[in-house]
Amino acid sequence: MSEQEKTSVQTADDILLEVRDLKKYFPIKGGLFNSVVGQVRAVDGISFKLKRGTTMGLVGESGCGKSTAGRTILRLLERTSGEILFNGTDIGTLSKKQLRAIRPKLQIIFQDPYSSLSPRLPVGEIIGEAVREHGIVAKEDYDEYLDTIMNECGLQPFHKDRYPHEFSGGQRQRICIARALALNPSFVVCDEPVSALDVSIQAQIINLLKDLQREHNLTYLFISHDLSVVEHISDTIGVMYLGNLVETGAKEDIFRNPLHPYTQALFSAIPMPDPDVKMNRVILEGSIPSPANPPAGCKFHTRCRYCMEKCGKEEPATYEVEPGHTVTCHLYADGNKKLPELPPQNTNAASAAD
Amino acid sequence: MSIEEKKTGAQPEGQDGQQMALDDERRVKVLSPGAMVAKRFFRNKLAMAGVIILVIMFIFSFIGGAISPYGESQIFEDYEEVVSNFAGATINTDYRYTEAYSGSLPTTARTSMILAVNNGETTYEAGENTYQLTEIGEHCYVISGTATVAQADRLAGSYVLSSDAIEVSDDLTAAFNDAMNSGATTFTYDGVEYTITGSGRTYYISAMQELGFATQEIIEADGLSYEAKKEALLALLNGETSFSADGTNYTVELDDETAIIFSGSEEVGAISPYSIQGIESGTVISTELRAQIIEAIANDTSSFTVTDAEGNEVEYEVVRENTRYTIRTASSTRLIQTYLAPSTSHWLGTDGAGMDILTRLMYGGRISLLIGFVVVILETIIGVVLGGIAGYFGKWVDMLVMRIVDIFYCIPTWPILIILGAVMDSYQIGARVRIYFMMIVLAVLGWPFIARIVRGQILSLREQEFMVAAEATGISVSRRIFRHLVPNVIPQLIVQCTMALGGIILTESTMSFLGIGVKFPYASWGNIISSVSNVFVMTNYWYCWIPAGFCILLTVLGFNFVGDGLRDAFDPKMKR
Numbered sequence: 030m031s032e033q034e035k036t037s038v039q040t041a042d043d044i045l046l047e048v049r050d051l052k053k054y055f056p057i058k059g060g061l062f063n064s065v066v067g068q069v070r071a072v073d074g075i076s077f078k079l080k081r082g083t084t085m086g087l088v089g090e091s092g093c094g095k096s097t098a099g100r101t102i103l104r105l106l107e108r109t110s111g112e113i114l115f116n117g118t119d120i121g122t123l124s125k126k127q128l129r130a131i132r133p134k135l136q137i138i139f140q141d142p143y144s145s146l147s148p149r150l151p152v153g154e155i156i157g158e159a160v161r162e163h164g165i166v167a168k169e170d171y172d173e174y175l176d177t178i179m180n181e182c183g184l185q186p187f188h189k190d191r192y193p194h195e196f197s198g199g200q201r202q203r204i205c206i207a208r209a210l211a212l213n214p215s216f217v218v219c220d221e222p223v224s225a226l227d228v229s230i231q232a233q234i235i236n237l238l239k240d241l242q243r244e245h246n247l248t249y250l251f252i253s254h255d256l257s258v259v260e261h262i263s264d265t266i267g268v269m270y271l272g273n274l275v276e277t278g279a280k281e282d283i284f285r286n287p288l289h290p291y292t293q294a295l296f297s298a299i300p301m302p303d304p305d306v307k308m309n310r311v312i313l314e315g316s317i318p319s320p321a322n323p324p325a326g327c328k329f330h331t332r333c334r335y336c337m338e339k340c341g342k343e344e345p346a347t348y349e350v351e352p353g354h355t356v357t358c359h360l361y362a363d364g365n366k367k368l369p370e371l372p373p374q375n376t377n378a379a380s381a382a383d
Numbered sequence: 384m385s386i387e388e389k390k391t392g393a394q395p396e397g398q399d400g401q402q403m404a405l406d407d408e409r410r411v412k413v414l415s416p417g418a419m420v421a422k423r424f425f426r427n428k429l430a431m432a433g434v435i436i437l438v439i440m441f442i443f444s445f446i447g448g449a450i451s452p453y454g455e456s457q458i459f460e461d462y463e464e465v466v467s468n469f470a471g472a473t474i475n476t477d478y479r480y481t482e483a484y485s486g487s488l489p490t491t492a493r494t495s496m497i498l499a500v501n502n503g504e505t506t507y508e509a510g511e512n513t514y515q516l517t518e519i520g521e522h523c524y525v526i527s528g529t530a531t532v533a534q535a536d537r538l539a540g541s542y543v544l545s546s547d548a549i550e551v552s553d554d555l556t557a558a559f560n561d562a563m564n565s566g567a568t569t570f571t572y573d574g575v576e577y578t579i580t581g582s583g584r585t586y587y588i589s590a591m592q593e594l595g596f597a598t599q600e601i602i603e604a605d606g607l608s609y610e611a612k613k614e615a616l617l618a619l620l621n622g623e624t625s626f627s628a629d630g631t632n633y634t635v636e637l638d639d640e641t642a643i644i645f646s647g648s649e650e651v652g653a654i655s656p657y658s659i660q661g662i663e664s665g666t667v668i669s670t671e672l673r674a675q676i677i678e679a680i681a682n683d684t685s686s687f688t689v690t691d692a693e694g695n696e697v698e699y700e701v702v703r704e705n706t707r708y709t710i711r712t713a714s715s716t717r718l719i720q721t722y723l724a725p726s727t728s729h730w731l732g733t734d735g736a737g738m739d740i741l742t743r744l745m746y747g748g749r750i751s752l753l754i755g756f757v758v759v760i761l762e763t764i765i766g767v768v769l770g771g772i773a774g775y776f777g778k779w780v781d782m783l784v785m786r787i788v789d790i791f792y793c794i795p796t797w798p799i800l801i802i803l804g805a806v807m808d809s810y811q812i813g814a815r816v817r818i819y820f821m822m823i824v825l826a827v828l829g830w831p832f833i834a835r836i837v838r839g840q841i842l843s844l845r846e847q848e849f850m851v852a853a854e855a856t857g858i859s860v861s862r863r864i865f866r867h868l869v870p871n872v873i874p875q876l877i878v879q880c881t882m883a884l885g886g887i888i889l890t891e892s893t894m895s896f897l898g899i900g901v902k903f904p905y906a907s908w909g910n911i912i913s914s915v916s917n918v919f920v921m922t923n924y925w926y927c928w929i930p931a932g933f934c935i936l937l938t939v940l941g942f943n944f945v946g947d948g949l950r951d952a953f954d955p956k957m958k959r
Contacts, residue, residue, distance in 0.1 A: 100851075103855060105851055105854060105855060128857075129857045129859075130857075132855065132856060132857025133856070133857060135855075136855060136856070137851075137852070137855045139848045139851070139852060141848060144847050144848045144849065145847075145848035145849050145851075145852050146849055146852075147849040147853070147866075147867050147870075147871070148416060148849075148871070149416050149870040149871055150866070150867070150870075158856070158858060158862075158866070159856035159857060159858055162856075162857065162858055162859065162862070163857060192416055194416070205852075208852070208856065212856060212857075
């Protein structure tokens with residue numbers, strides 16, 4: 030274990046976070062004595078590496094375990110198994126005291142800026158409370174530091190005395206960002222930070238996040254189901270389906286050459302800002318299966334257009350098709366480099382399925 | 384916050400240049416959530432009415448009690464001249480005996496006499512003695528009998544006589560000695576026959592002697608001798624207006640059946656067929672007063688005046704009912720001023736126990752409000768601690784606490800309160816300790832609803848993202864609870880507690896009304912009302928219960944208004 034740690038630190042000193050086979054199961058309790066009768070496999074073994082100063086976009090449809098993965102990495106939820114190596118230390122094994130000490134380095138920005146700010150605290154207190162608690166800056170510099178942070182996040186010093194209810198959604202999200210940034214973190218989980226905002230403000234927030242990343246050398250895990258946003262901000266992308274990471278790779282590779290049938294279906298749904306372009310949409314039939322009772326073999330096989338016989342039986346292995354571009358699919362077992370072409374779907378059937 | 388300010392607050396998004404212009408000077412005051420709540424609350428007219436009611440009730444109860452000149456359980460009394468029955472006079476039908484000298488008529492002689500009179504006999508025997516009756520008038524007899532009148536002791540060869548009853552003269556002694564010398568057992572001297580009994584050195588001399596008289600007339604003349612009384616009686620019987628006895632001349636004022644005896648101009652006694660007795664035992668009726676009463680009866684006057692020992696003129700009045708006369712006089716009586724109508728000295732009158740109602744109301748308000756607050760505070764402490772533990776820790780702790788809450792909800796409150804009240808009665812627990820017990824019991828029975836609210840609030844808040852955010856920033860647990868959780872629970876709690884206050888005051892009043900709550904000498908609005916136990920009091924003495932009922936109504940209404948106002952003010956959706 031310690032040897033492994035050392036090697037990981039040695040081999041990739043620029044790797045900030047490494048997740049190895051992380052699992053998070055939620056028990057389903059039932060029966061007379063509240064015994065565990067089943068498990069929701071929200072995160073079912075994901076592994077990835079994140080370089081310092083980069084952004085990884087985590088995409089997938091609702092309920093695929095993106096947010097759970099983000100929170101489990103920060104140990105806001107206790108993992109079921111797997112390792113979360115942050116700077117070489119396994120976060121999952123830290124004691125409460127050690128965890129509290131490391132908390133400032135790992136921050137999170139939530140989706141809903143309305144419920145993520147305590148309504149009874151003034152903004153200055155929300156941002157600065159933990160700064161004082163952790164002694165990030167000396168007492169005499171505190172006010173100045175707070176002003177600097179707020180200014181960086183596009184807030185004015187006089188906002189300190191106001192309360193969250195006096196702010197709009199965008200400003201609230203700025204407060205959330207300021208709260209995270211004030212602790213001088215190195216890793217920030219952005220849990221759909223813009224999906225509750227309107228489009229014009231989304232852009233401002235995304236740009237703010239990018240600016241801050243540049244200035245503070247931040248590493249983001251950017252969770253979103255909005256592919257255009259992910260494309261804009263990410264360096265690498267991970268596609269999740271039902272608790273599994275089905276495809277990872279550099280942003281360019283994945284957008285240029287989506288390997289997994291699910292990725293293809295997902296990307297075909299990106300709206301084009303040109304009414305004349307005929308969209309070649311891949312419509313997925315049926316709905317996402319229950320993570321409490323996932324299909325055997327490849328979890329996607331119930332909805333996959335390329336479904337083969339062995340998909341329902343064997344779990345697919347992960348193949349590195351291009352350097353740094355991995356996919357978990359049986360299609361690439363025989364060295365395919367590209368998703369094979371299939372005849373376009375019957376649009377009538379598709380609309381019916383909708 | 385006005386709409387304009389809101390715009391300025393929400394407008395700037397990244398446009399740095401514009402934002403810089405929005406400095407503090409252009410903004411009006413920043414309002415904290417608390418200030419917003421206060422503002423909304425003070426704009427709510429109903430809530431302000433409630434606040435005013437409560438402030439008035441508090442001033443009334445806590446300051447009013449101190450200002451009031453009367454005590455909580457001060458009973459107002461008054462001494463009033465009340466004409467009451469003083470004495471009764473009836474025609475006597477029993478024989479009254481007047482003894483010639485002390486012990487001359489023993490009880491046996493008296494009882495046998497009545498028998499003899501009834502049988503029409505003139506002599507009768509009682510004990511060893513023989514008595515003779517001489518009728519001197521209707522129901523008037525002189526009783527004579529053989530009685531030892533003298534004792535003879537032999538001294539130096541002759542006998543010396545000594546006697547209390549008769550005058551011992553030398554002639555009598557000589558007659559006795561003669562009889563002794565001649566061996567006779569009887570001798571006669573001065574027309575009276577004496578009998579000698581005895582032997583040796585001591586002999587007793589007996590003679591027929593007047594022993595007393597019996598009459599149904601009542602002779603009220605303590606100062607007169609036997610002779611005078613007898614003469615007075617004879618004067619009455621014979622219709623004479625004067626007599627003399629013991630060398631004194633008396634005049635008699637006769638009137639039909641009665642005689643008033645004067646010595647000179649002084650009234651010294653009266654003879655009448657009336658027996659006069661005080662209505663209350665221990666009443667002393669002086670001879671003079673008796674004479675006056677008899678005179679009044681005889682003269683058929685309806686009132687007379689007597690100067691008593693202290694020199695005050697007391698007026699008496701005589702009322703006749705058949706053969707009975709009642710003498711009435713105005714006497715000073717202690718009166719408890721019950722059910723006094725409102726006046727300047729008692730603004731709301733007095734109650735059935737003679738206590739000032741306004742003062743009782745003030746002290747009652749103190750106790751009612753105090754009980755309300757203490758019970759709510761106790762409930763809140765228990766409820767917040769248990770509800771907080773259940774909500775924050777969840778799992779089996781939550782399960783346990785909530786089951787306890789369920790059990791407490793199943794307890795039938797009123798039977799328990801009534802039984803506990805009866806138990807405290809039987810152990811004769813003091814009124815003050817009772818109040819403490821009552822507070823504790825009400826709090827113990829009432830905390831579950833607060834526990835439920837707190838638990839529910841904390842359960843929902845715990846899952847809010849700001850709590851997750853607080854955890855992510857690494858803030859300590861205690862800080863998370865007290866800075867983030869508790870301030871968000873307090874609004875609900877304040878609202879519920881305010882509402883509960885009214886309920887507790889009602890419960891307390893009901894308990895006191897039923898007599899299982901606050902007891903005398905302590906006042907409570909409930910036990911003030913409980914003095915109204917019948918229709919008569921309810922319909923005739925409205926000031927006994929309407930004000931207390933009004934106080935309860937107003938206070939509960941006040942608490943409910945304030946509670947409603949607070950709830951509206953705390954609710955962010957209520958933007959009035």
